[in-house]
Amino acid sequence: MRDRVNDAEAKVVITCDEGWRNGGRVELKNFADKAVEECPSVEKMVVVQRTGGDVSMIEGRDIYYHDLIDGKSKERPATITDSEDMLFVLYTSGTTARPKGIVHTTGGYLVGAATTHRLVFDIKPDDIYFCTADIGWVTGHTYIVYGP
Known part of the structure; x- marks a missing residue:
């Protein structure tokens, strides 16, 4: 995660408090905190409460998603962008070389x-x-997020 955040020079990281795997909780926020310790471009971390688990929040950097959207309109006008503006970065699998x-x-x-x-x-x-x-695969990303 650290390498990809640095490579993209991400300013915002979005994570969850925790996730579920094999019937147990996975501390995603703690994982993200450790990863961004060496990511100088990160200014904010948005935390979605999925499990309601207790996580540490860094004042001035971290904000809960529900606090971020509280009182905001659910509708936003479309933003005009250039056809060559970056939409997203997706990494290759790295099976034959370092992920790109x-x-x-x-x-x-x-x-x-x-x-x-x-x-x-x-x-x-x-x-x-x-x-x-x-x-996380280009097929899923394309036909789950953007295709419909």
């Missing part, structure tokens, strides 16, 4: 995701769609 961050831009990527979702999957407005791919 692949930068995906807004225009071509979003048009491609929407077009293939419509033409390849033939999705209609009332269809129910399920994608088994992991959201």
